[in-house]
Amino acid sequence: MKLDRRILPTTDSIQNFVNKKRLYEDEINFEELRSYRLKRVKQELEKQNIEACLLFDPVNIRYALDTTNMSVFNMHNLTRYCFIPVDGPTILYEFFNCEKFSNHLHLIDEIRPAITWDYFCHGNQADAQLKKWTQEIKDITDTHCKNNKRLAIDVINGPAVEELNKIGLSIVDAKSVIEQARVIKSTDELKCMTAAIEVGEMGISKMREDLKAGMTENELWSILHKTNIDHGGEWIECRLLTSGERTNPWMQESSNKIIQPGEIVAFDTDMVGPYGYCADISRTFVEGNNFDVEQKKLYQMAVEHITYNVELIKTGMSFREFTEKSWKLSKDYYQNRYSCMIHGIGLCDEWPFIKYPTDGGQRDGCFEKNMTIAVETYIGKVGGKEGVKLEQMYRVGDNNLELMSHHPLEKI
Missing domain, CATH: 3.90.230.10 (Creatinase/methionine aminopeptidase superfamily)
Known part of the structure; x- marks a missing residue:
């Protein structure tokens, strides 16, 4: 049976509701806020001689890209992440059928459906999903990490690290990158x-x-x-x-x-x-x-x-x-x-x-x-x-x- 799944086509579409403004909403330049934070992440990557990071922690994703989706849920499920190279496109890997909810964020160059190997989502198919995910990461790092194979990741499980090591990637902790980026506030x-x-x-x-x-x-x-x-x-x-x-x-x-x-x-x-x-x-x-x-x-x-x-x-x-x-x-x-x-x-x-x-x-x-x-x-x-x-x-x-x-x- 084919499902007709309807989701909002874009956050920019005309909608019949009125928002109550949050405190200081009209005083905050959100484009500058987002640009500053993403720039800080890329500067810290470069400083630590790392060509890209892969972020799963919802708080880190928010800092880098200002996009949120089920933050608490995604703190304990590997179902949403982003790829940020020093040079190259920023890619958000979004939860199932939610790809269009971040279209308004101009610093995100591409939004793809997340490939997850989480056991909760796939049970005994998790290993096969992990192979698919690893190939995806190989493709983007081969394209955008040409000088070295150091990839910073904040949250990940053991089997994924093993698979990434097999394709020649050296995994380093992204925590130091993001924590140092976040130190100085705009x-x-x-x-x-x-x-x-x-x-x-x-x-x-x-x-x-x-x-x-x-x-x-x-x-x-x-x-x-x-x-x-x-x-x-x-x-x-x-x-x-x-x-x-x-x-x-x-x-x-x-x-x-x-x-x-x-x-x-x-x-x-x-x-x-x-x-x-x-x-x-x-x-x-x-x-x-x-x-x-x-x-x-x-x-x-x-x-x-x-x-x-x-x-x-x-x-x-x-x-x-x-x-x-x-x-x-x-x-x-x-x-x-x-x-x-x-x-x-x-x-x-x-x-x-x-x-x-x-x-x-x-x-x-x-x-x-x-x-x-x-x-x-x-x-x-x-x-x-x-x-x-x-x-x-x-x-x-x-x-x-x-x-x-x-x-x-x-x-x-």
Whole structure:
């Protein structure tokens, strides 16, 4: 039986609906945004002596080409990808019957149906599909990768790597390429980030307003999700909202625990908002807004930690120097420390990831103008009752850090 499958012929066709504009939509030059990001990817490929990359991670595809389709689904299925050579056409391999949804994106030179060898899609035919996919990659790399056979790939499975090695390709990690490309933000990216932050802070304000004893952690957490979706946002990376004794140690996920009077409630937004940019803000409230003595102590330590580190950072300072001079967390709290003091932020958490002095990690690099970073802390005594999580977002300016997140800290 022949199916008559109807899909939209093009996103440019005349359609009978009205869109509500997202924040700052009229102020963002999307063509410049897209051109800047793709140029950054190609420059980094060239810098690392790689002739092309093959991207499967939906966040990386969005950065390079600003095209999305079932992003969360495609985080765990190899069903959509793109090929980006330093010299040559950019090719999007699109999910089944979705080829026309990205026709309006002029930096995509060609859209082809994706060949997938994912077991979910093909079962015992996956090996045969892998052979077809490998031949496709051989054809495009033979044409556009003539000087060397180094192909950068971000996400792939073992059988595919084996097949690509058999045809003479050397596979390198595209993560370093894309992470370095994403470090320095353009003016339009900063506008996108401002929109995401403002939406996140609408949600934070609503959460603070609605917080009351008797509601569950999940009920409070749902407010941020709804606010994000209402304003054109996309998803939330984690489930980090806890109350009372579940705030210590940190990293427990939101649950159906009922919030009690006077308990600390702490959360980390990790919110992928409008335009795909992340609002990564942590706040700690107290139900009823009356901090007890111990809660005040924890909160004041957290504020001091962030303030000290922010004032320490100057444009051009090395990560090594920052780590050596950073605020010292006392031993009673050190075992419960957060995984990092600072990380980059953009479409999601990004490089660099600056750890505490005892935890190692990369120390090379420095704070450069128009990097965007999150400065954060968790303060909770080992064996203590509760803990405090705070996090602020900053742009690296001409000389120091400029605050991007503006929801006020608690007055205690």
